[in-house]
Amino acid sequence: MHLRRVSFRNLRNHAATELEVAQGANVITGLNGEGKTTILEAISIATLTRSFVGTPDAHMVRRGQRSYDVRIEGVSDYGVPRRIEVEYDAAAGRTALLDGTPAANAAQVIGSAPTVVLSPDMKAITNGAPAERRRFLDMVISQAKRRYLEELMQYRRVLKQRNALLAMARRSGRPADRTLLEPWDEGLVERAAHLMYERTIFLREFEPIFRDAAMRVASGIDRADIHYLPDAISAPLASVADYRDALWFRCREVAAEESRRGTTLFGAHRDDLRMEVNGGDVRVAASQGQHKTLLIGLKIAEFHYLASQCAETPLILLDDIFGELDPQRAERVYELTRTLGQTFITAASLDILPFLNRRGLGPGEAQFSVESGAISSIRYGQIPPSGEALRAADS
Amino acid sequence: MLYTSESLEAVIEHLSRLPTIGRKTAQRIALYLLKQPREEVAALAQALVGMTERTHYCSVCQNITETDPCPICQSTKRDRSLVCVVEEPSDVLAVEKTNDYTGLYHVLGGVINPLEGVGPEELKVRELIQRVQNGVDEVILALNPNVEGEMTTLYLAKMLKPFEIKVTRIARGIPLGSELQFIDEATISRALEGRVTV
Ligand SMILES: [Zn+2]
Numbered sequence: 241m242h243l244r245r246v247s248f249r250n251l252r253n254h255a256a257t258e259l260e261v262a263q264g265a266n267v268i269t270g271l272n273g274e275g276k277t278t279i280l281e282a283i284s285i286a287t288l289t290r291s292f293v294g295t296p297d298a299h300m301v302r303r304g305q306r307s308y309d310v311r312i313e314g315v316s317d318y319g320v321p322r323r324i325e326v327e328y329d330a331a332a333g334r335t336a337l338l339d340g341t342p343a344a345n346a347a348q349v350i351g352s353a354p355t356v357v358l359s360p361d362m363k364a365i366t367n368g369a370p371a372e373r374r375r376f377l378d379m380v381i382s383q384a385k386r387r388y389l390e391e392l393m394q395y396r397r398v399l400k401q402r403n404a405l406l407a408m409a410r411r412s413g414r415p416a417d418r419t420l421l422e423p424w425d426e427g428l429v430e431r432a433a434h435l436m437y438e439r440t441i442f443l444r445e446f447e448p449i450f451r452d453a454a455m456r457v458a459s460g461i462d463r464a465d466i467h468y469l470p471d472a473i474s475a476p477l478a479s480v481a482d483y484r485d486a487l488w489f490r491c492r493e494v495a496a497e498e499s500r501r502g503t504t505l506f507g508a509h510r511d512d513l514r515m516e517v518n519g520g521d522v523r524v525a526a527s528q529g530q531h532k533t534l535l536i537g538l539k540i541a542e543f544h545y546l547a548s549q550c551a552e553t554p555l556i557l558l559d560d561i562f563g564e565l566d567p568q569r570a571e572r573v574y575e576l577t578r579t580l581g582q583t584f585i586t587a588a589s590l591d592i593l594p595f596l597n598r599r600g601l602g603p604g605e606a607q608f609s610v611e612s613g614a615i616s617s618i619r620y621g622q623i624p625p626s627g628e629a630l631r632a633a634d635s
Numbered sequence: 636m637l638y639t640s641e642s643l644e645a646v647i648e649h650l651s652r653l654p655t656i657g658r659k660t661a662q663r664i665a666l667y668l669l670k671q672p673r674e675e676v677a678a679l680a681q682a683l684v685g686m687t688e689r690t691h692y693c694s695v696c697q698n699i700t701e702t703d704p705c706p707i708c709q710s711t712k713r714d715r716s717l718v719c720v721v722e723e724p725s726d727v728l729a730v731e732k733t734n735d736y737t738g739l740y741h742v743l744g745g746v747i748n749p750l751e752g753v754g755p756e757e758l759k760v761r762e763l764i765q766r767v768q769n770g771v772d773e774v775i776l777a778l779n780p781n782v783e784g785e786m787t788t789l790y791l792a793k794m795l796k797p798f799e800i801k802v803t804r805i806a807r808g809i810p811l812g813s814e815l816q817f818i819d820e821a822t823i824s825r826a827l828e829g830r831v832t833v
Pocket of ligand 1: 697
């Protein structure tokens with residue numbers, strides 16, 4: 241998949257913005273607060289159903305407005321035109337159209353245009369709390385497998401209801417009624433077993449890809465590993481049935497403590513990942529520089545994984561990551577990602593990408609400047625022959 | 636803004652308590668009613684009062700009815716050994732429309748939903764157990780295919796187990812008339828799991 245046009249209205253400080261994008265690298269420059277990241281957020285809203293920044297929809301709407309809309313138009317790897325339109329209205333909520341057809345839910349949109357995002361907040365994946373690593377895990381697998389996303393959404397619902405039941409029992413001072421709790425135990429165990437098994441399979445396929453990608457971008461790393469740590473289970477298991485058994489065992493084990501605390505104490509929402517460099521836990525063994533490059537390696541591996549699982553080449557959104565890299569590494573990451581797929585890159589200024597100033601924009605590259613919520617300048621590199629051919633085929 | 640007429644305010648106040656109707660819509664409805672002929676408004680008021688006076692829950696199936704038992708429960712053409720459990724009266728209409736079902740119904744009045752404080756006591760579960768005790772051969776659980784519907788199905792299945800009757804649930808899977816290639820993978824994958832011998 242690559243995009244041809246991105247347009248949106250009333251998103252953050254943008255009133256109406258529309259850009260024809262290049263097929264390779266798109267560099268978006270602008271100072272903080274001018275609205276450059278909003279262009280990446282718009283793409284993320286269309287392909288991942290929400291901004292990667294995590295701002296609630298209500299706060300994404302431009303001041304004084306009640307709704308925003310986003311539209312991306314592109315071409316699939318097979319040459320078929322694709323279109324995603326999203327509209328959010330404070331009263332009516334969010335609606336999405338996939339090639340003009342209303343999408344029934346988020347699961348129908350996610351994965352149709354796989355997207356890899358790297359933003360400054362994602363540092364937490366290598367050095368933050370387990371929730372950040374689960375978010376990473378869920379985002380990747382959800383894009384590759386629709387069933388996973390559905391199970392995940394149901395799992396969260398079951399968990400919320402089960403917690404409500406346990407909390408209610410705790411307030412009443414009596415242990416929860418077993419017959420009432422049992423269906424929720426079963427609902428939780430069934431879905432957790434499925435999620436944990438999918439996570440196991442994912443890690444099995446992902447680990448070699450990650451090891452390879454990390455070695456390519458990071459320096460001073462002889463070995464990089466990533467392991468799945470299922471909640472309260474010492475090592476990943478071989479089947480859904482095995483997970484089901486382990487979860488039922490755990491369910492009975494924590495039952496008394498759950499009534500005391502009034503909340504669920506086992507399940508897929510307590511999983512974690514362990515990342516290692518040179519055999520040591522990344523949180524203690526990696527330097528600041530290694531954290532950054534490992535994260536880039538993780539995202540490049542995510543790209544390769546999604547490219548192999550989905551029917552489409554993923555889009556790559558790199559928000560404000562080059563400022564923290566030394567110029568040589570920045571150039572290497574820029575060139576590497578550009579050869580993988582279509583990239584959308586934000587930077588405070590072109591000084592952060594000095595090689596671009598030196599060599600100028602090449603075929604398939606474009607540069608946009610953003611000032612106070614509007615595009616203030618556009619430059620395209622020459623249109624490559626393949627681009628010409630595509631355009632000719634279009635008309 | 637408040638109107639200077641107290642009676643108009645009262646109507647707006649009542650209307651805005653209805654589901655999905657905000658104050659703005661309530662104002663619009665009230666002002667519309669104000670412009671209608673007196674007989675029209677009186678007929679509406681009478682219909683409302685008539686509805687609440689004449690309808691009640693069927694003592695057998697808990698559906699909304701004017702006669703007790705309701706026409707379905709009274710019918711001699713229905714198979715009394717078969718009970719289909721649904722969430723709401725509107726679900727009875729949906730199943731009736733098929734013209735394929737000849738058993739009786741049991742309207743639960745919702746599903747178990749701890750977040751909203753709805754447990755078995757808030758639903759017509761006790762009434763269902765009583766009916767089963769009085770002799771039923773099969774209970775079909777036809778609740779909505781969401782998390783709460785599924786958990787309620789599991790709960791009812793457990794509660795009915797001691798009676799050693801046939802308890803079934805409606806199948807979920809691929810809607811008839813749709814081609815496999817247009818069905819999303821998640822639905823196909825679940826339909827495969829729920830496959831039956833032919
Ligand atoms: Zn009845």
